[in-house]
Amino acid sequence: xxxxxxxxxxxxxxxxxxxxxxxxxxxxxxxxxxxxxxxxxxxxxxxxxxxxxxxxxxxxxxxxxxxxxxxxxxxxxxxxxxxxxxxxxxxxxxxxxxxxxxxxxxxxxxxxxxxxxxxxxxxxxxxxxxxxxxxxxxxxxxxxxxxxxxxxxxxxxxxxxxxxxxxxxxxxxxxxxxxxxxxxxxxxxxxxxxxxxxxxxxxxxxxxxxxxxxxxxxxxxxxxxxxxxxxxxxxxxxxxxxxxxxxxxxxxxxxxxxxxxx
Numbered sequence: 001x002x003x004x005x006x007x008x009x010x011x012x013x014x015x016x017x018x019x020x021x022x023x024x025x026x027x028x029x030x031x032x033x034x035x036x037x038x039x040x041x042x043x044x045x046x047x048x049x050x051x052x053x054x055x056x057x058x059x060x061x062x063x064x065x066x067x068x069x070x071x072x073x074x075x076x077x078x079x080x081x082x083x084x085x086x087x088x089x090x091x092x093x094x095x096x097x098x099x100x101x102x103x104x105x106x107x108x109x110x111x112x113x114x115x116x117x118x119x120x121x122x123x124x125x126x127x128x129x130x131x132x133x134x135x136x137x138x139x140x141x142x143x144x145x146x147x148x149x150x151x152x153x154x155x156x157x158x159x160x161x162x163x164x165x166x167x168x169x170x171x172x173x174x175x176x177x178x179x180x181x182x183x184x185x186x187x188x189x190x191x192x193x194x195x196x197x198x199x200x201x202x203x204x205x206x207x208x209x210x211x212x213x214x215x216x217x218x219x220x221x222x223x224x225x226x227x228x229x230x231x232x233x234x235x236x237x238x239x240x241x242x243x244x245x246x247x248x249x250x251x252x253x254x255x256x257x258x259x260x261x262x
Contacts, residue, residue, distance in 0.1 A: 005222065006079040008032040008071060010062050010119055011089030013040035016138060016186060016214050020086065023215040024222070025053035032056045032075040032082075035089070062089045062115030065122075072122040081130055084222055085123035087116040087160075088138040092153040094257075100152045112156035117163060124167075124176075132175040134225060136218060137164045141182045141235045145242045145249065148257030168227060177225035183214050184232040207232055 007024050011017040013035035021031045025048040033041050033055055041057035048055040058074050060067035075082045090112040093104050120135055127133025142150055143157030161180055168178040185208045209232045217231035230236045242249040 005029045005083040006032065006075060006081055007084040007086065007222070008034060008075050008082060008119075008123070009086040009088055010034045010060075010068075010071075010115060011138075012044060013037045016183065016211055017086070017088040018044055019211040019215040020088070020218050021055070022048065023212070023219050025055060026051065027219060028053075029084075030054040030056075030079055032058060032071065032078070034058045034060045034062070034071050036061050062118060063110040065118045068115075068118040069122045071119075072126060076126060082123060082126045082133065084134045084136060085119055086136045086138065086218065087119045089115045090138065090156075092150070094149050095152070096149060097151050105152050108152055108156050109159075112153070113159045113163075116160050120163065120167065127176045134177045134179065134222060135164070135167065136221065137161075137178070137180045138218075139164075139180050139182055141184050141230075141232075141238065143180075144182060144239045145253060147253045150257055179221045179226060179229055181214070181218060181221070181229040181231065182235065184209055184235050186211050186214055207234065 005024075005028075007029045009017050009021050009024075009031065012021045012031075012033035017033075017035070018040075021033050021044060025031045031048060031054070033044055035041050036059065038057070038059045041059060045055040045057045056074065056078050058071045060071045062068055072082060072085075091108070093100060093108060116137055120137075123133065123135060127135075137160050139160045140154075140157045142154040143161045146154040146158075164178050164180045171178065214231045217229050221229045238249070238253075241252065
């Protein structure tokens with residue numbers, strides 16, 4: 001992998017995506033920042049440039065395959081290659097499966113799963129031509145173990161994991177890597193968006209991590225590729241607990257759900 005990496009990030013205008021873009025640019029990567037909000041992207045690129053870094057803003061909607069193909073094309077056109085694709089765009093809706101409408105479920109699938117699928121589908125041919133590359137999927141700890149009132153969101157996170165695991169097996173033995181990141185609750189715009197999409201919801205209980213900790217974990221995974229990344233290391237214990245005693249885990253996770261209010 002070249003010393004100056006070319007890294008595309010979807011959902012880069014806020015939260016984990018923005019923090020990761022700033023962190024990687026500080027490390028010397030050239031960042032291709034993708035989101036729908038042009039003003040937010042322009043502010044991010046300006047901040048990176050003022051710190052001496054290099055960034056390109058690409059306004060795109062990850063639910064549109066042509067937009068994501070153009071994201072990759074713009075990266076390759078500008079920098080000559082693409083080394084890392086970070087599939088970060090996503091949002092959540094809280095509620096029981098009965099309460100969440102079919103339209104809401106479809107929106108979650110379109111952004112969280114299909115957005116990842118389109119990004120992987122656009123980046124992998126470039127990686128194969130280069131014989132190197134790294135696909136990083138930002139999932140969630142609820143992509144390993146679901147929690148109450150998050151079934152619809154959790155389902156899309158599990159779908160991301162299934163896709164990544166299959167891809168990882170397909171490219172095994174090559175210089176193409178696939179990593180999945182499993183953050184716990186991270187204070188960002190995520191809660192505000194969830195409240196807007198779901199109505200008022202309770203704050204998640206349990207452990208939280210700062211967005212910069214997630215960005216740091218992603219940076220380490222790029223430097224030293226691994227299959228799974230747990231920015232909050234103790235959360236791996238939840239995965240083990242669920243594998244050993246899933247019935248007990250059902251009761252244990254009840255306190256972690258974002259329950260709709262009112």
